[in-house]
Amino acid sequence: GRSWVGSIKGYNDKSLGQIMSNSFQDLNGNWIYNGKRVINHYRSNTGATLITQVNPADFPTGSEWNNLLSNIEKGIFSEIKNNPETGPAEIDINAYIDQPNFGKNLLADRSYATIIGNTVQVTVVLHNLIIYDNPDGTFTFNADIEIVLSDWFGVSESDFADIDMATIFAGSSLTAFWILQHQRGYKPFINEYHLKTSISNATN
Numbered sequence: 001g002r003s004w005v006g007s008i009k010g011y012n013d014k015s016l017g018q019i020m021s022n023s024f025q026d027l028n029g030n031w032i033y034n035g036k037r038v039i040n041h042y043r044s045n046t047g048a049t050l051i052t053q054v055n056p057a058d059f060p061t062g063s064e065w066n067n068l069l070s071n072i073e074k075g076i077f078s079e080i081k082n083n084p085e086t087g088p089a090e091i092d093i094n095a096y097i098d099q100p101n102f103g104k105n106l107l108a109d110r111s112y113a114t115i116i117g118n119t120v121q122v123t124v125v126l127h128n129l130i131i132y133d134n135p136d137g138t139f140t141f142n143a144d145i146e147i148v149l150s151d152w153f154g155v156s157e158s159d160f161a162d163i164d165m166a167t168i169f170a171g172s173s174l175t176a177f178w179i180l181q182h183q184r185g186y187k188p189f190i191n192e193y194h195l196k197t198s199i200s201n202a203t204n
Contacts, residue, residue: 007172007175008172008175008176008179009179009183011176011179013180013184016176016179016180016184017039017043017176017180019172019173019175019176020039020173020176020177020180021035021039021173022172022173023114023173023174024036024038024039024114024115026110032110032111032114032115033058033111034052034058034111034115035111035114035115037050037052038050038115038153038191041189042153042180042186042189043186045185045186045187046187046189047187047188047189048189049189049190049191049192050153050189050190050191050192051192051194052191052192052193052194053194053196054193054194054195056197058111059195059197060102060108060109060111060112061108061109062102062105062108062109062112063104063105063108064100064101064102064104064105064108064109064112065100065102065109065112067098067100068097068098068100068122068147069199071096071097071098072093072096072097072124072145072147072199073199073201074096075093075095075096075097075124076091076093076126076129076141076143076199076201077141077201078096079091079092079093080131080139080141091126091129093124093126094122094123094124097122097124098122099118099119099120099121099122100119100122100149101117101118101119102116102117102118102119103117103118115151115153115191116149116151116191116193117151118151119149119150119151120150120151120152121148121150122147122148122149122150123147123148123150124145124146124147124148125145125146125148126143126144126145127143127144127145127146128142128143128144129141129142129143130142130143140200140201141200141201142198142199142200143198143199143200144196144197144198145196145197145198145199146194146195146196147194147195147196147197148192148193148194148195149192149193149195150190150191150192151190151191151192151193152188152189152190152191153188153189153190153191154181154188154189155174155177155178155181155182155188
């Protein structure tokens with residue numbers, strides 16, 4: 001990381017910002033999903049939490065997202081099965097889920113790999129959970145869920161040490177990010193993505 005910093009540390013803030021922005025655009029200069037909004041928020045230097053309500057068309061699609069949904073479904077199933085007297089409002093499935101690391105697969109989820117990478121926290125809130133008891137003793141459930149992906153939009157030394165696809169791709173962009181934060185006083189912030197969807201399952 002030090003050699004990278006040394007190569008561009010003399011650049012002004014505007015030039016560093018342009019270098020940083022490169023990772024948030026494709027090869028044709030088009031912004032990846034939410035990239036421009038996140039960069040502009042960083043440039044504002046307020047340090048305030050940025051909340052994005054994600055449309056279904058912009059949901060992630062890779063294995064990390066699919067595993068998260070699968071674990072949520074399994075968590076609801078387990079809570080209903082193991083605690084049949086528990087009311088829907090009392091079910092907490094956050095213990096069943098792992099924090100997705102979108103940086104593992106840059107090609108599957110370019111935007112999420114670049115902007116979020118390894119999530120800091122994932123919270124799942126259930127709404128309108130309905131349980132249907134079947135005559136054969138099985139049950140079906142339907143629920144609306146809100147998934148909150150929280151990330152610290154900042155850069156540290158560990159980002160250079162823990163190399164994944166997103167880090168390799170970022171290169172000088174990540175270095176510019178580090179200089180702006182650690183040497184020019186730009187504030188990191190909490191970046192939250194709110195994704196609302198529905199989930200259901202039929203047991204045997």
